[in-house]
Amino acid sequence: MLYVKEYIFRGRRRARGKERRITLLVTLCAAVILLVAADLISKAAAVSVLSQTGGALEFIPGLIRFEYHKNTGMAWGLFSNATWVFVVITIVTGGLIVFVLLKTLKTMPRNLQLGLALVLSGAIGNLIDRVALGYVRDFIAFDFINFPVFNFADSCITVGAVLLIVSVLFTKSGRAYFAALDEKKQKPEKTDGEKNAGCAAGNGGEAGAEPDVKQAESK
Numbered sequence: 001m002l003y004v005k006e007y008i009f010r011g012r013r014r015a016r017g018k019e020r021r022i023t024l025l026v027t028l029c030a031a032v033i034l035l036v037a038a039d040l041i042s043k044a045a046a047v048s049v050l051s052q053t054g055g056a057l058e059f060i061p062g063l064i065r066f067e068y069h070k071n072t073g074m075a076w077g078l079f080s081n082a083t084w085v086f087v088v089i090t091i092v093t094g095g096l097i098v099f100v101l102l103k104t105l106k107t108m109p110r111n112l113q114l115g116l117a118l119v120l121s122g123a124i125g126n127l128i129d130r131v132a133l134g135y136v137r138d139f140i141a142f143d144f145i146n147f148p149v150f151n152f153a154d155s156c157i158t159v160g161a162v163l164l165i166v167s168v169l170f171t172k173s174g175r176a177y178f179a180a181l182d183e184k185k186q187k188p189e190k191t192d193g194e195k196n197a198g199c200a201a202g203n204g205g206e207a208g209a210e211p212d213v214k215q216a217e218s219k
């Protein structure tokens with residue numbers, strides 16, 4: 001009876017854990033979809049408005065302006081016309097992020113998961129531009145500093161990267177998570193000899209138990 005109760009308890013605990021993982025996965029997917037949608041909507045709105053204002057518009061004078069640029073490379077015009085190189089890099093990077101999120105869904109701290117989700121959403125937003133248009137639509141510019149024109153997706157990538165760095169360096173959960181990973185990597189695996197010795201010991205115990213069973217049966 002006790003065994004049955006323990007079996008039921010473990011089954012319920014596994015079910016609750018699976019339900020929490022599914023909820024977290026759905027939440028992360030919804031966040032990524034919403035951020036990508038916000039990026040694409042903001043780009044479309046900026047292009048629509050700026051096409052009527054000559055390609056530029058003062059938003060906060062002296063601080064921020066909207067200025068439409070077709071970016072075929074990186075910041076400051078680096079690696080222009082290398083669209084498909086960036087497409088491949090983005091797909092590989094995005095695939096790695098998705099793999100890491102799925103693999104560590106149960107163990108990774110939430111702040112690290114949020115940082116990866118932000119980076120992933122920004123990468124997807126710019127990837128859609130590169131594949132569909134051949135360039136990325138940038139439209140946000142600072143007046144008070146020499147900084148490249150960027151977009152909402154770039155902001156997601158930057159905020160996500162900063163969150164990851166801060167979480168790893170300055171939060172207890174981030175440090176503990178990576179310390180546990182290092183400890184797991186450094187933990188020595190059993191050699192074949194140790195595994196065989198363990199199996200032999202187990203078989204010996206079983207063999208030693210047989211006479212006792214036979215004696216008990218004879219009694």
